[in-house]
Amino acid sequence: EPEVTQTPSHQVTQMGQEVILRCVPISNHLYFYWYRQILGQKVEFLVSFYNNEISEKSEIFDDQFSVERPDGSNFTLKIRSTKLEDSAMYFCASRQGLRSNQPQHFGDGTRLSIL
Amino acid sequence: GENVEQHPSTLSVQEGDSAVIKCTYSDSASNYFPWYKQELGKRPQLIIDIRSNVGEKKDQRIAVTLNKTAKHFSLHITETQPEDSAVYFCAARNTGGFKTIFGAGTRLFVKA
Numbered sequence: 001e002p003e004v005t006q007t008p009s010h011q012v013t014q015m016g017q018e019v020i021l022r023c024v025p026i027s028n029h030l031y032f033y034w035y036r037q038i039l040g041q042k043v044e045f046l047v048s049f050y051n052n053e054i055s056e057k058s059e060i061f062d063d064q065f066s067v068e069r070p071d072g073s074n075f076t077l078k079i080r081s082t083k084l085e086d087s088a089m090y091f092c093a094s095r096q097g098l099r100s101n102q103p104q105h106f107g108d109g110t111r112l113s114i115l
Numbered sequence: 116g117e118n119v120e121q122h123p124s125t126l127s128v129q130e131g132d133s134a135v136i137k138c139t140y141s142d143s144a145s146n147y148f149p150w151y152k153q154e155l156g157k158r159p160q161l162i163i164d165i166r167s168n169v170g171e172k173k174d175q176r177i178a179v180t181l182n183k184t185a186k187h188f189s190l191h192i193t194e195t196q197p198e199d200s201a202v203y204f205c206a207a208r209n210t211g212g213f214k215t216i217f218g219a220g221t222r223l224f225v226k227a
Contacts, residue, residue: 031212043151043159043204043217056213091158095212101147101166104215106158 002026004107006092012113013082021077021110023092030097032075033104034067036060038088049075050097079112087114117142119207121218128195129226136221138205139187145207148181148188149215153202162203163190195225 005024013019025032034046047057049067066078075094079086089111093104118141128134140148146167151159165172165179165188172179176195181188192199205218 033215042219043206045214045216048213050213055211058214097212101164101208101212103149103161103164106160108158 004092004094004105006090006107006110008110009108010111010113012115015084015114016081019079019082019112021079021090021092021112023075023077023094023107024073025075025092025094026096026105027073028096029094029105031055031095031104032067032069033093033095034077035091035093035106036088037091037109043091046077082112082114084114087112117145117207117209117214117216119205119216119218121205121221123221124219125222125224127224127226130195130197132195134190134192134195134199134223134225136190136203136205136223137187138189138207138218139185140207140216141186142207142209142216143186144210146210147208147212148179149206149208150177150179150190151204151206151217153204153220159204192223195223197225197227199223200225 007022032049037043047061048055064080068076089109091109092107095104121138149164152162153159176193178191202220204220206215208215
């Protein structure tokens with residue numbers, strides 16, 4: 001069964017540094033998402049992306065965040081100047097999108113640790 | 116803004132008993148309601164979902180009910196087993212499918 005893959009599995013970065021988290025969605029999927037989960041807390045929606053543009057974003061997704069689909073397979077999340085509170089698990093998800101009520105498929109996540 | 120409330124936050128049951136987790140949502144435009152199981156350090160795994168035009172759905176020991184008028188939906192697990200122990204999240208997605216809001220999660224313990 002095809003999967004969403006994320007790299008790296010764990011990223012350790014100094015506060016103030018830029019970080020890029022990478023995702024390869026399932027190949028025939030059209031909708032892409034990033035979520036954040038702080039340790040022990042709920043999964044929080046960050047942003048959705050469709051047709052090469054952001055469809056919707058949450059209040060968490062401020063100017064420090066950006067997403068990009070640089071080629072036909074990768075979907076990246078960039079945090080420009082990381083803060084301690086950005087430490088969390090970041091999940092990428094994708095959905096085929098032929099119907100609006102299809103399930104999302106999650107990757108295994110990237111654990112981001114800001115020092 | 117949109118919100119999904121989930122109760123209880125922790126649930127402990129004896130093996131073989133049933134477990135029920137309840138959620139309410141605020142956005143009446145929500146039309147898709149998935150439930151996820153998350154084990155420690157792992158990705159959320161979809162276990163069952165329900166669409167807004169359906170009141171109930173069952174898959175073996177798992178069932179979900181939806182009351183659109185009251186804006187609440189519930190997960191029912193029967194004949195619980197120790198391997199059902201995990202954190203369960205409900206979620207609600209808006210029309211168009213661009214945004215999914217998760218509940219706070221329920222930590223389920225099934226005691227052998």
